[in-house]
Amino acid sequence: MGWLSQILGTGLVVLALADIYMTVLYPRGERGILSVLLARGLWQVFCFGARFIRQRDRILSYMGPTLLVVTIAVWIFLLILGFASIYWPALGNEIQMEGKATPTDFATAIYYSGYSLVTLGTGDITPRTSTYRLLMILESMLGFSVLTINLTFLQSVYSQLMQRNIFALSLHHRTGRTADAAVMLARMGSSGSFDSSTRQDLTDIAQNLLNLLESNHSHPALGYFRLQENYYALARVIFVAMDTVTLIKSALDEHSHHSLIASAAVKNLEESGMQFLAELFELFLPVNATRLRMQSEQMWRSRYYKAIAHLAAQGIATTSDVEAGADLYVALRRQWNPGIVALASYLEYEWSAIAPPDFG
Numbered sequence: 001m002g003w004l005s006q007i008l009g010t011g012l013v014v015l016a017l018a019d020i021y022m023t024v025l026y027p028r029g030e031r032g033i034l035s036v037l038l039a040r041g042l043w044q045v046f047c048f049g050a051r052f053i054r055q056r057d058r059i060l061s062y063m064g065p066t067l068l069v070v071t072i073a074v075w076i077f078l079l080i081l082g083f084a085s086i087y088w089p090a091l092g093n094e095i096q097m098e099g100k101a102t103p104t105d106f107a108t109a110i111y112y113s114g115y116s117l118v119t120l121g122t123g124d125i126t127p128r129t130s131t132y133r134l135l136m137i138l139e140s141m142l143g144f145s146v147l148t149i150n151l152t153f154l155q156s157v158y159s160q161l162m163q164r165n166i167f168a169l170s171l172h173h174r175t176g177r178t179a180d181a182a183v184m185l186a187r188m189g190s191s192g193s194f195d196s197s198t199r200q201d202l203t204d205i206a207q208n209l210l211n212l213l214e215s216n217h218s219h220p221a222l223g224y225f226r227l228q229e230n231y232y233a234l235a236r237v238i239f240v241a242m243d244t245v246t247l248i249k250s251a252l253d254e255h256s257h258h259s260l261i262a263s264a265a266v267k268n269l270e271e272s273g274m275q276f277l278a279e280l281f282e283l284f285l286p287v288n289a290t291r292l293r294m295q296s297e298q299m300w301r302s303r304y305y306k307a308i309a310h311l312a313a314q315g316i317a318t319t320s321d322v323e324a325g326a327d328l329y330v331a332l333r334r335q336w337n338p339g340i341v342a343l344a345s346y347l348e349y350e351w352s353a354i355a356p357p358d359f360g
Helices: 002-025 035-050 056-060 063-090 106-117 130-174 181-188 196-218 220-224 234-251 264-284 297-313 322-346
Strands: 095-097 125-127
Touching: 002 035, 002 063, 002 130, 035 056, 035 063, 035 220, 063 106, 063 130, 063 220, 106 125, 106 130, 125 130, 130 181, 130 196, 130 220, 130 234, 181 196, 181 234, 181 297, 196 220, 196 234, 196 264, 220 264, 234 264, 234 297, 234 322, 264 322, 297 322
Parallel strands: none
Antiparallel strands: 095 125
16 A cells, blocks of 8 residues: 555645645736635634634734745645655665664654655665655755745735735825725815826826735735734725726816826726726635625715715815716726625625725
């Protein structure tokens, strides 16, 4: 049965290496063999446990770091277990202990494999044939490579997380800490008109969204960094961006602000936001996340009327046909709101944490 153990061990090693490659090195990490399933399974464990603990948001905030630790631990465990299964049949023959009888139990194979993987040397058990000497060298090389790759992986994840948090915090302050896009839009047009700086601001937001999308493509674990502060939520970031575009197209006066409404900056932000939602939904959310709770479109209309009133109060010319504008707002919001609701729901956010109740 030794050959069966070695075939199984080879399969475990290949599985671990393939998952490391697809998760860390391949720029479309949603194809990971184990890591995606591991992330979703661990998230369900955290969600279940958080239901019985008062500090729910705090518990869920540990998910991201825990996922990284568990993922790396699984890779190392699979490599040690895989090589141990390969070495096991050779104990006592091709692999022997110095000066005494060689134990042939699986625990000894684990010990020898782990010793080799962490590149500590040969220890008191040494290979006696060229084949197993080469295997020991291969495992040591893989161990060193995996250690280096994981350190780089962790550094990259936290670097991308910092950029995401800076972007989210920027939008939080631009909206007056309300997640209300009308506040941010009014500040952009504080003089009653929108100049080139407004278009540059919108272009920067679109660019940050695309950077955020690529970060999640490369490191899907980023999506599970659910911080305690609601203003860091991915769903809130995309909500502010999409609501800004929707208000520009439906609430502003076409004659006074045509250059902004028809600008490439607005179109770019709209397309970036829709691509962000579509691709994030595909790579991050499970199939059952499409089962959404419906929101009242009347609530959206109420939000639109309040936005119109706020913009007008700041001296910004708004559409003369408010009802037609409300119809357009609702029609545009139908395109992006379900995806944001699904994302917020999956990550255990109340909708009031994404868009305050007063704003729908």
